[in-house]
Amino acid sequence: MCERAAELGHSLLFPAICRYCGARIYLFATPEGGFAIFDDVGGDWPKHDCWGVHQAATHYTDLDPTFSRDYPFPVPAHAQHRTPTAGSGVVGTVLREDRPSRPGGLWESLIFDGTSVLRVAFADGQYVGRCIRGFVQLRHGQAVLTAVEVLSPPEPAAAGQRQRPTPTELTQLRASDLWTLQALANTLAATHPKPADTLRQALDAFLNGYTLTGVFFVARLLLTAPIPTSVKANLVRLTLVGLVDLKLHSVLPGLVARLSGGTIAALNSETRRSLDRATKLAELLKKHMGPQRLREALDRRFTKELRYFQRTEGPLVDEFKQFWQVT
Numbered sequence: 001m002c003e004r005a006a007e008l009g010h011s012l013l014f015p016a017i018c019r020y021c022g023a024r025i026y027l028f029a030t031p032e033g034g035f036a037i038f039d040d041v042g043g044d045w046p047k048h049d050c051w052g053v054h055q056a057a058t059h060y061t062d063l064d065p066t067f068s069r070d071y072p073f074p075v076p077a078h079a080q081h082r083t084p085t086a087g088s089g090v091v092g093t094v095l096r097e098d099r100p101s102r103p104g105g106l107w108e109s110l111i112f113d114g115t116s117v118l119r120v121a122f123a124d125g126q127y128v129g130r131c132i133r134g135f136v137q138l139r140h141g142q143a144v145l146t147a148v149e150v151l152s153p154p155e156p157a158a159a160g161q162r163q164r165p166t167p168t169e170l171t172q173l174r175a176s177d178l179w180t181l182q183a184l185a186n187t188l189a190a191t192h193p194k195p196a197d198t199l200r201q202a203l204d205a206f207l208n209g210y211t212l213t214g215v216f217f218v219a220r221l222l223l224t225a226p227i228p229t230s231v232k233a234n235l236v237r238l239t240l241v242g243l244v245d246l247k248l249h250s251v252l253p254g255l256v257a258r259l260s261g262g263t264i265a266a267l268n269s270e271t272r273r274s275l276d277r278a279t280k281l282a283e284l285l286k287k288h289m290g291p292q293r294l295r296e297a298l299d300r301r302f303t304k305e306l307r308y309f310q311r312t313e314g315p316l317v318d319e320f321k322q323f324w325q326v327t
């Protein structure tokens, strides 16, 4: 989206259906790399927030990205074409427009409203890539959009999205950690294709805010995969940071106990120190918070992620549940 916005030379506001909750949403990207998801256009531009999308989301990946090749925009391949009814309001992004064949004629255009491609005409053009709204009038059997307005979030809403501290909800997981994950996956691809796939799944989960899922994949490799110890040492940091950020220290001692001596020995001093600190904190937390409250914190998050996991990783669901010991 940001690349497309850069090509257009202006921000791109594009309707879609949220892959998690099914609501109509508006994806917004600036040429500078800013990104936001809105519930609605206009008013106070409410940001979308549902069980799958966090308000501070800095990206959004369609689960089934089969886009139509007919447009230079992310229009689903199965989007229906239709002509809007007279009197109806239309909100959508202009995909294409044809210059009128005679002076004073109408611009015929295609607009995507998040579900369908609408055939409408308007009196003036130059709207490609703009999100517009207007009302439909029938003129000689043609749907003509009137009172056309170009929609764009106000500067503060857009500007607020320009700082991108981390690409995930985690505060300590650095962008460099994610690049490390990507690099490890590439390194392993030739010799260990399955673990490489698992690393990519972990990366995808972290980027989408499914941290338990990401940690699960990484920990699974740590504990079971026949991969080089140097790779495992790298994965310890990711697991550690994920758990600490989610305040799930309680899971750590059990996990550390299952790491091989070779992996522990291969850790760098910084990771080893963090691991010691976090393990001590886990024991303290257990003493002061009690297992009940620790459990609750984990369960809340688990419930949120289980649906995602079931949909994408069916065969591993039981292992995932067992790992987090929630039923």
Ligand SMILES: [Zn+2]
Residues within 6 Å of the ligand: 018, 019, 020, 021, 022, 023, 048, 049, 050, 051, 052, 053
């Ligand atoms: Zn949603």
